[in-house]
Amino acid sequence: MTEPVLEVEGLVKHFPVRGLGAKGVVHAVDGVSFRIGRGELLGLVGESGSGKSTVANCVMRLVAPTAGAIRLNGTDITRLSRRALRPLRRSMHMVFQDPYSSLDPRMTCGQIVGEPLDVQGLARGRDLDVRVSQLFDRVGLRDELRFRYPHELSGGQRQRVGLARALAVSPELLVADEPVSALDVSVQASILNLLRDLQEELGFSCLFITHDLATVEYLCDRVAVMYLGQIVEVAPTRELFGNPKHPYTQSLLSAGVVPDPEVQRSRTRVVLEGDLPSPLEPPSGCRFRTRCPLEPRSAPQSHDEEPPLVDVGDGHLVACHLVRRGETPDLYRPLEVAR
Numbered sequence: 001m002t003e004p005v006l007e008v009e010g011l012v013k014h015f016p017v018r019g020l021g022a023k024g025v026v027h028a029v030d031g032v033s034f035r036i037g038r039g040e041l042l043g044l045v046g047e048s049g050s051g052k053s054t055v056a057n058c059v060m061r062l063v064a065p066t067a068g069a070i071r072l073n074g075t076d077i078t079r080l081s082r083r084a085l086r087p088l089r090r091s092m093h094m095v096f097q098d099p100y101s102s103l104d105p106r107m108t109c110g111q112i113v114g115e116p117l118d119v120q121g122l123a124r125g126r127d128l129d130v131r132v133s134q135l136f137d138r139v140g141l142r143d144e145l146r147f148r149y150p151h152e153l154s155g156g157q158r159q160r161v162g163l164a165r166a167l168a169v170s171p172e173l174l175v176a177d178e179p180v181s182a183l184d185v186s187v188q189a190s191i192l193n194l195l196r197d198l199q200e201e202l203g204f205s206c207l208f209i210t211h212d213l214a215t216v217e218y219l220c221d222r223v224a225v226m227y228l229g230q231i232v233e234v235a236p237t238r239e240l241f242g243n244p245k246h247p248y249t250q251s252l253l254s255a256g257v258v259p260d261p262e263v264q265r266s267r268t269r270v271v272l273e274g275d276l277p278s279p280l281e282p283p284s285g286c287r288f289r290t291r292c293p294l295e296p297r298s299a300p301q302s303h304d305e306e307p308p309l310v311d312v313g314d315g316h317l318v319a320c321h322l323v324r325r326g327e328t329p330d331l332y333r334p335l336e337v338a339r
């Protein structure tokens, strides 16, 4: 990989919580490391509560990390002051899940899109209007919508405004946290297509967060799978979908809906038992052990030792005791017909 645009190393975010007279710490993110290369789209998947948004918010410095390092183009931004961060705000931008609450309701859509250009001193007056018009055109919005307020637009249109705003300053890194999951299914595809076209044209890197595997397969170059605050598997998209190794990834894929009914019938489904354990008290050793159907095979090591994320070849990393011992989990085997 060429020099990464984003490098996250050993990221930890703990939220102290108080309640019912007890004190505790939510282990939202616990030692997450990954890199995103220039022009690369990395998908971050995992079920609700696994810590995906917390990773995104730490990268954007919307919350302060407890430990670890975040480097943007080689510059450590983990502890930079707000002031020192300001010029770097040009390099990374975020698109949020909820286009209803993430756009300032008191500003017109044109002002919303133009604001980052203004703040960064990149355009003023007539220039600014022209740039905003171009951006509206680029994301497929009618020009007159510049003078409308967010509440006058549909959800899909608002998310286009969010994208135009994020891309206004030509960022190198776009962090998109479930950008389409609040939208109608019919609108989701058009926004994803737009994102893909824009990425091809502008070449930005992207951290794309979702819990939808189909979206990741369509959009991303590489995928990282999170479970309870940690990454359990990372691989190039084709490899992850064609040769998943972690029992958690395998169960996620086996539960996925396959459009071909023939394939659907001939495949076994692994249903994960129980809910995600409490991030207040994550299980010892392997965090997935309490729900892992193969756990008896890895005990007692699974109780005592946290499996490290190990490269098994070709940039495929897995954190599983069984895989490390050379016993590949076999909860799911992608069928050739499905590919």
Ligand SMILES: Nc1ncnc2c1ncn2[C@@H]1O[C@H](COP(=O)(O)OP(=O)(O)OP(=O)(O)O)[C@@H](O)[C@H]1O
Residues within 6 Å of the ligand: 015, 016, 017, 026, 027, 028, 046, 047, 048, 049, 050, 051, 052, 053, 054, 055, 211, 279
């Ligand atoms: N400000 C906070 N204070 C306390 N706990 C928090 C805070 N923010 C997040 N958490 C907790 O951290 C964990 C990870 O949350 P996070 O929002 O990152 O998950 P997620 O993977 O984005 O989930 P979802 O798919 O539902 O968006 C959760 O248990 C959540 O309750």
Ligand SMILES: [Mg+2]
Residues within 6 Å of the ligand: 052, 053, 054, 177
């Ligand atoms: Mg989230």
